[in-house]
Amino acid sequence: MYKVKLVETQQEHDDAFALRRKVFVEEQGVPLHLEYDEEDATATHFIIYDGNEPVGAARLRTIEDTVGKIERVCILQExxxxxxxxxxxxxxxxxxxxxxxxxxxxxxxxxxIPFYEKLGYVVTSPEFMDADIPHRAMEKNI
Known part of the structure; x- marks a missing residue:
């Protein structure tokens, strides 16, 4: 049974960071110094557990009064x-x-991009490189 929760404890925090390391650093080759940044200290973190096993994570930051930015969304490859x-x-x-x-x-x-488009996000930029991976900016009104 999968459960998404707001990260509240040190163990949940450690689990989310270990998962991000596995997906972004080990699987995708993102340099460690780019994966973890100063924004982690103030972001709101989320984690998905399958029982006691962390299987997904994300973070959310406030970037303007009523605008947030979702980052570091990851699910275990399998x-x-x-x-x-x-x-x-x-x-x-x-x-x-x-x-x-x-x-x-x-x-x-x-x-x-097709995943996010199905959730109602719209592309707002041309492709750009981030950590040597092609990206595009997207947004959604909620």
Whole structure:
């Protein structure tokens, strides 16, 4: 049974960071110094557990009064395609709305654009490189 939760404990924080390391650093080759940044200290973090096993994570930052930015969205490779990303994004969006955010922005890896489009996000930029991975900016009013 999968459960998305707001990161509240040190163990949940450690689990989210270990998952991000596995997906972004080990799998995708993002340099460690780019994966973890100063924004982690003030961002709101989310994690998905399958029982006690962390399987997905994301973070949300406020970037303007009513605008948030979703970042570091990841699902373990072997569980992709099982709608965990939809579950995770739904909880992040619900939380964002509860804090009076009206718009969410994100930088999607280009291969993931169709996933975000199905969730109502719209591409707002040409392709650009981030950590040597092609991305495009996207946003959605909530």
């Amino acid at each position: 569980l992709r395609g099982k709608h965990l990303g939809v579950l995770l994004m739904g909880e992040v969006e619900k939380y964002a709305a509860s804090t009076q955010m009206k718009k969410l922005k994100l930088h999607a890896q280009s291969y993931a």
